[in-house]
Amino acid sequence: MDSRPSTTMQAIQLQNPNGTAALASKETPRPQPADDELLVRTHAAGVNPLDWLICDGHLRQLLDEPLPWIPGWDISGVVESVGADVSGFEAGDTVYGMVRLPGAGGAFAEYATVKPHEVTSKPARLSHTEAAGVPMVGQTAFHALFEEAGVDADDRILIHAAAGGVGHMAVQFAADAGLRVIGTASERNEAYLRELGVDEFIDYRNQRFEDEIEPVDVVLDAVGGSVLERSAEVVRPGGVVVTLPEQPPEPLVETLQREYDAEISFFSVTDDAAPSTLQRVTERIDAGAVEPTIRNTYPLSEAQTALEKSATGHVRGKLVLTVEKDE
CATH class of the missing domain: 3.90.180.10 (Medium-chain alcohol dehydrogenases, catalytic domain)
Incomplete structure (x- = not known):
């Protein structure tokens, strides 16, 4: 042989x-x-x-x-x-x-x-x-929260598509950091997301999040499109919306920032991911904070x-x- x-x-x-x-x-x-x-x-x-x-x-x-x-x-x-x-x-x-x-x-x-x-x-x-x-979702969620948005422990954060790949990691990172977490997803995911750390749940199919919540400090938008524009409505003055799916047009960004006094930030994992971020994600996993x-x-x-x-x-x-x- x-x-x-x-x-x-x-x-x-x-x-x-x-x-x-x-x-x-x-x-x-x-x-x-x-x-x-x-x-x-x-x-x-x-x-x-x-x-x-x-x-x-x-x-x-x-x-x-x-x-x-x-x-x-x-x-x-x-x-x-x-x-x-x-x-x-x-x-x-x-x-x-x-x-x-x-x-x-x-x-x-x-x-x-x-x-x-x-x-x-x-x-x-x-x-x-x-x-x-x-790796990809962990680095994206970590970077979006701690490096793009610069979240603080007393912040309120709205996470769209909270049960998805990036979303479910972001929920855990945010909850571990002491933030009050609001998550949007379909109704079948409510119990799952509450187990991960969501404090307030919104069924996006039957509720309009902008009608349901008080102003937040940060929005993590993994959906894009009209959700980005609607998210700017619920951010307090000086707050941040981090959007992930695609680069929004600059005129739209300027309009939203002017109208709502919010920072609109785009993070591209394909262009801006830093491999060193994975080590920081790994530390949270080793500590039992994220899974x-x-x-x-x-x-x-x-x-x-x-x-x-x-x-x-x-x-x-x-x-x-x-x-x-x-x-």
């Missing part, structure tokens, strides 16, 4: 830019780490809207590699080997992180190469499956199904692809 290591791996590839139906599981060459890279054996990979958005032809600037393309940015796994110039890691280390963003990801595969600054030690209290659900909700898991071969589920926009917490048996 040949004991030499395989030079190939299974990976999910987008064959053409015609949507998630163009995804296929293929045997591909195993990547080789450069001198400044790690090779990680993937145990689990998180699913994010970026994955299906790119498959559907959006955000093409992130495709810095030609098709076929391997999606995925969130990864949790074990270091297989380290490049000659890498220090601080060795084979066998368990790591997780958000890799190659901005740029083509590569996490939906049995192996991926990453830069050392893109990963950190996996929290011991989380399995690989749980850890894979953290990801993994709604469903799928084997790597069912990536298309997972991305289509994500695209519905009605997922509680996160979806994760499992590649190796969890620990």
Whole structure:
């Protein structure tokens, strides 16, 4: 029997830019780490809207590699080997992180190469499956609250889509920091969100949040569109609205800031994410203050199904692809 290591791996590839139906599981060459890279054996990979958005032809600037393309940015796994110039890691280390963003990801595969600054030690209290659900949403929520909005312990915060990927992490960060948390979601998520730390709940399908709440200090808007404009109405003078889905037009920002005396801030995870933020997220996880909700898991071969589920926009917490048996 040949004991030499395989030079190939299974990976999910987008064959053409015609949507998630163009995804296929293929045997591909195993990547080789450069001198400044790690090779990680993937145990689990998180699913994010970026994955299906790119498959559907959006955000093409992130495709810095030609098709076929391997999606995925969130990864949790074990270091297989380290490049000659890498220090601080060795084979066998368990790591997780958000890799190659901005740029083509590569996490939906049995192996991926990453830069050392893109990963950190996996929290011991989380399995690989749980850890894979953290990096993108955890960093986004943390950055939006503590760096963009600069929240204080006595603030009141309104979090839209509070049961979603970013939202459910933001609720926990805010509650742990002592904020009074108001969350919008569908009625079926009320009990879940109250367990996470929501003090006031608004069923967005049957209630208009601007008719239900007193002015707040901060709004975290993971919905966009008219919700951004309506959110500016409920922010106290001098408060902050952090919006995530897309860059609002500058004339709209100027109008809202002038009319409501509120700061309108846009945070783009694709352009502004700082890998160092993940370490701060990890500290909160290690302290037991934050824990990801993994709604469903799928084997790597069912990536298309997972991305289509994500695209519905009605997922509680996160979806994760499992590649190796969890620990």
